Amino acid sequence: MSKKTDPQAGANTRLAHAGNDPHAFFGFVNPPVVHASTVLFPDAETMASRKQKYTYGTRGTPTTDALADAMNELEGAAGTVVVPSGLAAVTVPLLGFLSSGDHVLIVDSVYHPTRHFADTMLTRLGVEVTYYDPLVGPGIAALLQPNTKVVFTEAPGSGTFEMQDIPTIVAAAHGRDAVVMMDNTWATPLFYRPLDHGVDISIQAATKYPAGHSDILLGTVSANDACWERLLAAHGALGMCAAPDDVYQVLRGLRTMGVRLERHQQSALALARWLEGQPGVARVLHPGLESHPGHAIWKRDFSGASGLFSIVLAGGGEKQAHAFLNALDIFGLGYSWGGYESLAVHVQLTDRKVAFAPQEGPVIRLQIGLEDVEDLQADLARGLTAAAGA
Numbered sequence: 184m185s186k187k188t189d190p191q192a193g194a195n196t197r198l199a200h201a202g203n204d205p206h207a208f209f210g211f212v213n214p215p216v217v218h219a220s221t222v223l224f225p226d227a228e229t230m231a232s233r234k235q236k237y238t239y240g241t242r243g244t245p246t247t248d249a250l251a252d253a254m255n256e257l258e259g260a261a262g263t264v265v266v267p268s269g270l271a272a273v274t275v276p277l278l279g280f281l282s283s284g285d286h287v288l289i290v291d292s293v294y295h296p297t298r299h300f301a302d303t304m305l306t307r308l309g310v311e312v313t314y315y316d317p318l319v320g321p322g323i324a325a326l327l328q329p330n331t332k333v334v335f336t337e338a339p340g341s342g343t344f345e346m347q348d349i350p351t352i353v354a355a356a357h358g359r360d361a362v363v364m365m366d367n368t369w370a371t372p373l374f375y376r377p378l379d380h381g382v383d384i385s386i387q388a389a390t391k392y393p394a395g396h397s398d399i400l401l402g403t404v405s406a407n408d409a410c411w412e413r414l415l416a417a418h419g420a421l422g423m424c425a426a427p428d429d430v431y432q433v434l435r436g437l438r439t440m441g442v443r444l445e446r447h448q449q450s451a452l453a454l455a456r457w458l459e460g461q462p463g464v465a466r467v468l469h470p471g472l473e474s475h476p477g478h479a480i481w482k483r484d485f486s487g488a489s490g491l492f493s494i495v496l497a498g499g500g501e502k503q504a505h506a507f508l509n510a511l512d513i514f515g516l517g518y519s520w521g522g523y524e525s526l527a528v529h530v531q532l533t534d535r536k537v538a539f540a541p542q543e544g545p546v547i548r549l550q551i552g553l554e555d556v557e558d559l560q561a562d563l564a565r566g567l568t569a570a571a572g573a
């Protein structure tokens with residue numbers, strides 16, 4: 184167990200030390216990367232009782248514990264499991280808390296692979312799935328059924344960035360004994376701590392900002408006291424352990440996540456504001472902008488914004504979207520985000536059932552990287568010119 188940093192300390196101070204316990208490892212600042220399946224026991228009795236800290240590689244190592252401890256500190260959680268991808272960080276808790284005959288409410292603006300998992304696996308396992316409008320607010324109460332066991336939230340919404348009123352949803356769900364999960368990948372625990380707002384289980388695609396360099400896939404799931412035991416049991420039953428080198432790289436990434444996020448935030452807001460004034464842009468979907476319908480909720484609940492937002496082009500369709508993307512020089516065309524480099528993607532919204540999809544034109548999602556903002560602005564201007572001419 185690492186020494187806990189003062190919870191009153193600043194975010195960067197906590198990030199610099201969370202999860203580290205140098206004196207447990209001969210004073211070396213960073214924990215060792217433990218490659219392990221087998222763990223030896225000193226005698227048959229200890230082996231039979233399994234009464235030692237580590238028993239087998241799938242059940243945790245000093246390396247995974249260092250990251251879990253760091254995440255517990257950042258999330259204010261009772262426990263954290265580390266899993267091989269962000270998508271696994273979504274599927275493990277859902278499998279752990281849902282059974283055949285149960286009902287789950289999932290926000291309609293959810294990360295698409297989460298929807299795919301629900302519509303295929305969960306449905307096949309006999310779980311009833313309902314999608315709800317991200318702007319539902321207190322209306323969530325009417326959607327809760329006697330068999331609703333989980334409300335799955337994500338804010339802001341993937342691609343379209345709707346804000347959800349999490350405390351209101353939590354109050355309604357807890358009134359009916361449903362567990363609330365939140366995919367908090369966009370904000371990271373630096374800008375929003377779901378458990379402080381009553382959420383039971385906080386999900387992070389550590390692939391994004393914690394890793395930060397577009398070279399690692401990893402997920403973390405952090406639970407409050409009430410849900411920790413069941414989450415840990417699901418993690419153990421599924422054998423969803425993560426590789427030690429990847430875990431170490433995420434721990435390394437955490438140390439600089441605060442300073443990276445400051446830059447992502449600043450550049451993204453500057454570009455979002457500039458884009459709002461461009462004639463080729465109908466709307467900018469960034470909750471940190473005063474013009475965003477979810478701005479008040481964002482301001483009330485979040486302490487910052489990361490570097491991912493969308494723009495709605497003023498008119499046009501796929502042809503204009505492709506012209507925009509093809510004209511970009513610095514922005515890469517790729518999925519994922521949270522790395523050091525800027526990315527753009529044409530957002531597909533045909534899966535939406537109840538959430539609003541912008542009608543003015545195609546939606547382009549931008550991940551603002553750590554490049555110089557003037558260069559990124561010039562690149563986006565090239566894209567807008569190309570879209571206008573397409």
Ligand SMILES: *Cc1c(COP(=O)(O)O)cnc(C)c1O
Nearest residue numbers: 268269270294368388390400401
């Ligand atoms: C990327 C992402 C995930 C999944 O992470 P992977 O590591 O790529 O599987 C989950 N949720 C959100 C919101 C994401 O953006």
